[in-house]
Amino acid sequence: MRISLRDVSFAYRPGRPVLSSVSLDIESGEVLMVLGRSGAGKTTLLKLAAGLLKPQSGSVVYEGLQVDGRRSRAIAYVPQAIGIVENLTVLENALLGALGGLSLFSQVVGSFPREAVSRAKDACELLGLGDYVNVKAKELSGGQKQRVAIARALVQGAKIVLADEFVSQLDPLTSLEVLELTRDLRTQGIGFAITTHDVHLVPKFGDKVAVIRDGRIALHKDASNASVEEVLSVF
């Protein structure tokens, strides 16, 4: 399964392109680190991949991610501000991932099938949130919120998680923990596209690395072949 950006160009305002003819694949089962200076267009790239923005030219193709001609729920988007509902509990937030599978009626009355609830509980457990299921999200630490967002993606059954500045607001130790989690989940076939401006995370946690500069992909290769110096040279 794969999200393919093909010759994608995008501008928020005419004449000021943010991305010019960008081609990039985001695959399930691997971690893609998207690097670039702030303002380079990393967030824009993820929003295009998520379908939240429409490219002015080029296309975004979902391979193996379409069901009945519609994009399935195989994509999760974790915005920079994490995107969880502060006034819901951890378990409720995780359960939001199951909404797409429910009938309109069940969505509105909030009757989640027992199977979804146990899946959500398992996801919370897996992510070390077992003791917090009934705690309001607003009472959590940054690292815990990040885990809630991943739990929701797991309940959703996402194959690709688009995570913007995933660890930028976390302290170094917590961000290592969260990144190790993503590396483990990769073995379950889940792919991640993680934007960051921290070059040093690439060799340890990335399978692939892409650097955006001046609206183009300045570097795109296997992380194992890319040295920090090389990445920095095009940064």
Place this chain on the structure above:
Amino acid sequence: MRALRWAGPNANLLILLGVALVLLWHFGAFSPRTISKLPNLCVFLANAFPPDPEPIPVLLGSMLETVLIALAGTTLAVLVSVPLASLSSRSLFTAPVTSFFRFLLSVIRTIPAILWALLFVITVGFGPLAGVLGTAVYSIGYLGKLLYEAFDAVDRDVLDSVRISGAGKLALMRYVVIPESANYIISQAIFMFEYNVRASTILGLVGAGGIGFYILSYVQVLDYRSLTTALLVVLAFVVAIDVASSRLRSKFLPS
């Protein structure tokens, strides 16, 4: 330079005072007829005191009815304005839909509560039901606007990420928009109730129930001592509800 700087506010103040005096004169405040009636004020005050304790039980009952009218009207308004505000919010819907419901809410707001009550007196007859419906409709216009502005302010990123996970508009409303604005909704609903208690005291003037009926009657039969009692009852209730309401609201507002 200095003189000029001082001239500004003084000139404005003088103009304001002038306008006020001209308007008062226009409405006959300085005509000999008005001035000759000034002693009436003293007569009225003399007749209005001491307040007559006799109607207190009746007045307490009708003031309670006023409070219940406000409570029922506000509750009804919350139930209707939450969906209307959702339909007006750009967080969930786009231009043709939001513009239509925003326009609807603003039309409702242009008609004051007392006129809505009058309208319902005509359609459902005299009594508190007309008061409840009038209060409700007016409050819908008002609460609807406050709520859609709050709904608009819900974090786009949260909406986007939940939407991508497969949630429809109704689910977004139930699980993102309403939880994220719940405290604001509660606090505005309490404020609206407080406002409606004050506003409902005059509903009786058009026959829509509550203590206003007695106030009107006492004025008509010149029973100023009972009128004073009625006004004191209103004052006591309004002050008590204002205090309770602001205490309660401070619990729900972000600290």
